[in-house]
Amino acid sequence: MQREFDIESFIEQRKKTRIVGDLLHEQATDYLATLALLIRPQLVFGEYLQGAPRGSGREAQHAFKEFKSLFEATASAEPFRLIQELDVPLEILSSTPQLYPYEYDMTLAGREQPVRITSPVRWVLGFKGFELQRFRQVIRDPNRSTAELFRFVVHYLMLFYCINRAPGLGRLLLGLRFPVSFEKLADFGDMPFCVIGSLVSSRLPDEGLVLKSTEIAGNGTFEELVDEADVRNMEDAVKERLLKAIDAI
Template sequence: MTQTFDVEALIRLRSQTRVISDALKAQASDYLSTLALLIRPQTLFGEYLQGAQRSSGRETQHHFKELIELYERIGSASPFQLVSELEVPLNLISTTPELFPLEYDKVLAQSGQSIRITSPVRWVVGFSSFDLAQFRSVIKDPNRSSAELYRFVVHYLVLFYCLSKSPGLSRLFEGLRFALSFERLKGFGDLPFCIISSPVRSELPDESVIRSSTQIAGNTSFEELVSRDNILEMNDEIRQRLLLTIEGL
């Protein structure tokens, strides 16, 4: 996206981006809510989860052992450096999935200024009450509560484990054109996050536009933009797959 700084054009593009993003997030949230029953910590961990019914002892023991290994490897490392063991039984405050903004930092080449960038078409899946921005704040707080940090790490690890053990869920989201993937985010060590991506691509304008915009707004944040061209370039994966299927017949 190459363009000179035009305040009116940027305002229109931002308004357009916001409308598109709201519509896409509403659709993704609806899908996530409908498929939430397939995210099944109670089934996987059984009696190792507070309030859950007993199930196949050997199977739940295997899943909990793998979760402990994940926690010990990731939770004890930077930036978390937790020393507490995984509690038994696990007390999950929330198991309702929710979408949180996907943010990352971009350093502008000329000024060296760090800008917090938000994606309008990709989101992080987390349990409700465990906002990703709050998680980031807890990590950076020198006076942070170890108990609060523990809860964030455990809830995101449990969610990752449940989703990684449900490959069918990924295929369902892909069929709905909202791809589900696992990524590591800067500032969160080796903790893997589940990302839901819409079928629409967003992009950043030239750095000069970002710099001018943040200077006018008086802040250090910017949102990727979605143009009409981004919508027109969307691919229909089913159409492409069917075309490949009949090619050469």
């Protein structure tokens, strides 16, 4: 049975979601700014990148060889179908990490176009200037610029490679309550993306409520709602670990 749409309750949930989402995004962005130096491609690939200082020759060579294999396997497949090779030194236009909305489409009965769903507590990690929304637009454009698509693929794969090869960074972000995962996203084939989450979950209400909300708003977007219980039940992992150690004596 479809629930009755309670506009007052929904507005209150949206306000709480926006407050929690904004605060978490601000905190995650602050942490990323501090950790940015740990994921700079220039430190990994050295002279294989334009303008980068010379690094450890053997390590940089090994890293670039691995990245080249990753690029060739991903870029040549759907939906990219790129045939360009990586020219050395490779040009990297941006190496500043930035959070972009985690989005996906949802098909609802009674609506012709899918609804674009956004998570308030999860984000896709990319480099500044390489917005995920623009990347999706380039892929779908039949008259797309091959050069622009190439740059997007290179920058997102390079960020993935740099984070994936540094497990300590993932453990650090987990300790800061922003776990990192690697996922495939709709519209991007088998390309792996870095996703930053939080200890707060979000969910969708009944489909009927999502449909009613989009009808009232007059658009095709909806944001998941934060689970308030997660916020109220959050525990201090360090405190619990210390208490267990003391109790074990």
